Amino acid sequence: MGERPALSKGEMEVARALWQMGPATVRAIHAAMTEQKAIDFATVQTYLRRLEAKGYATSKLDGRTRVYSARARAKTVIRETVNDLVERLFGGDTMPLMRHLIEERGITPDDLAELRKLIDGLDDANDTEVTS
Amino acid sequence: MGERPALSKGEMEVARALWQMGPATVRAIHAAMTEQKAIDFATVQTYLRRLEAKGYATSKLDGRTRVYSARARAKTVIRETVNDLVERLFGGDTMPLMRHLIEERGITPDDLAELRKLIDGLDDANDTEVTS
DNA sequence: TTAGGTCCAGTACGAATGTACGTGAGATGA
DNA sequence: TCATCTCACGTACATTCGTACTGGACCTAA
Structure with missing residues (x-):
């Protein structure tokens, strides 16, 4: 590229x-x-x-x-x-940034709900991968 | 400052x-x-x-x-x-970055667990604030 | 058809950035 | 104690960045 x-x-x-x-x-x-x-x-x-x-x-x-x-x-x-x-x-570590975003920047309840959905989705993907 | x-x-x-x-x-x-x-x-x-x-x-x-x-x-x-x-x-919108991080960069199951804890914590904080 | 407008392309330029060389003061071994 | 060696410091410099002025092509209204 x-x-x-x-x-x-x-x-x-x-x-x-x-x-x-x-x-x-x-x-x-x-x-x-x-x-x-x-x-x-x-x-x-x-x-x-x-x-x-x-x-x-x-x-x-x-x-x-x-x-x-x-x-x-x-x-x-x-x-x-x-x-x-x-x-x-x-x-190169992602989590510190994630933590920062969640803790230091305001997250609205709506966003929170979406966040939850996002990580739930990820969870499923992981399970699928692990058990396949 | x-x-x-x-x-x-x-x-x-x-x-x-x-x-x-x-x-x-x-x-x-x-x-x-x-x-x-x-x-x-x-x-x-x-x-x-x-x-x-x-x-x-x-x-x-x-x-x-x-x-x-x-x-x-x-x-x-x-x-x-x-x-x-x-x-x-x-x-200025935080969510797109959040989405990017969650979807495009690998998140380990451990990190996922922590993430979940983090947003749960936020949830409580919100509740407290709202009901107080 | 000319005096103004309008609008674009190019040029300009100081400040910040990435990167490194050269010099001189102290340490070392013969 | 003299020739080396080791370091850190300051200096240097090409490139990129942020920002803007300028000249000229096209348009328009008198």
Whole structure:
């Protein structure tokens, strides 16, 4: 698989917008991002260009407007990013992060219910694997 | 609350070693880190210096050897780092990361058990809060 | 058809990051 | 005590990152 350079923090935010919106113009992406927090149009433009240079996006001209599309799937990027973080901050051990998330960040009752369902599902999978 | 500049990825690895070992010399830290992966002595040295410049560590000379100690608590740095990641990659929503961890990274049965205990604990806390 | 707008591409640039070399002070062995 | 050796320190430097200005292509209204 393509050994892409990792995304920087700023690039990540733009990538997220791109994933959410699907193919979009710089202007559209900038508009969407600005709703959350102030960011210069040209800055978004640069990030998009870098995203393409790194292989995370493609673009094509539609008339005189450039339309960017995501090239890497969000799932992949998330996996790589989280793997890297877990590696560097916890030496590759997942549980400390899990503990942190559960204990230190607020979890709503709804989320709790989903969490429970998730680990129950995992449990079943384990059982199946063990007994098969 | 010192508004420290965030740690870079490389600095994070050194910080982790420092937390694990307690006060230590550059050489000791380098030795410990080398067990995991090759890294230049001078590079570790530079990271330590920057850690100190950013306020994450202190050092003092012991004879002609410099001994570094962590200044920021691991918990704090982890919180800040994870917050930032969740913000940029998931727009501040914790659950997607949680889901990712549970579904995409292997969880051992033991960890699963602990997880269950953790969320049960949370449940109780919620109940208490609600009924009090 | 010209004086303004609008909008994009490219260029720019200081700061941060990753990585390592060279120098000089103390330790060592002949 | 002189030639070595060992270390740690500071310095250095190419790359990446964050951020933004600028020039020119196209559009529009007088």
